[in-house]
Amino acid sequence: MVAKKINKKMDFITKNIWFILFVVWGLPLGYYRSKFRKIVYQTDSWLINIKPVFWREIKGLFGNIYPENLNYKKFRNFYLFYLAIYLLLFIAYLNF
Numbered sequence: 001m002v003a004k005k006i007n008k009k010m011d012f013i014t015k016n017i018w019f020i021l022f023v024v025w026g027l028p029l030g031y032y033r034s035k036f037r038k039i040v041y042q043t044d045s046w047l048i049n050i051k052p053v054f055w056r057e058i059k060g061l062f063g064n065i066y067p068e069n070l071n072y073k074k075f076r077n078f079y080l081f082y083l084a085i086y087l088l089l090f091i092a093y094l095n096f
C-alpha cells in the first residue's frame with residue numbers, strides 16, 4: 001500500500017518534472033524583474049511593474065547604463081544569470 005503511494009508520487013513527479021522546474025524557478029521572477037526595473041528607472045513606485053518593456057530596460061540588461069552604481073551592476077549580473085538559466089531550462093524542455 002505504501003509502495004503504491006510512493007510509486008504514484010514518483011510517477012507524478014516524473015511526468016510533470018518540466019512543469020515543476022518552471023514553476024519553482026519562475027516563482028521569484030516577478031520579484032527580480034520588479035527590483036531590476038526599479039533600479040533601472042530609479043523609482044520605488046509600484047506602477048513600474050505594470051508598464052510594458054521599454055528600451056531602457058533592455059539597454060540596462062545588456063549594457064551598462066549606470067557604470068558607477070555597484071548595486072545595479074551586481075544585480076544586473078545576477079538577473080542575467082537567472083534569465084540564462086531560465087532560457088536553458090526552456091531549451092532543454094524543447095529538446096526533450
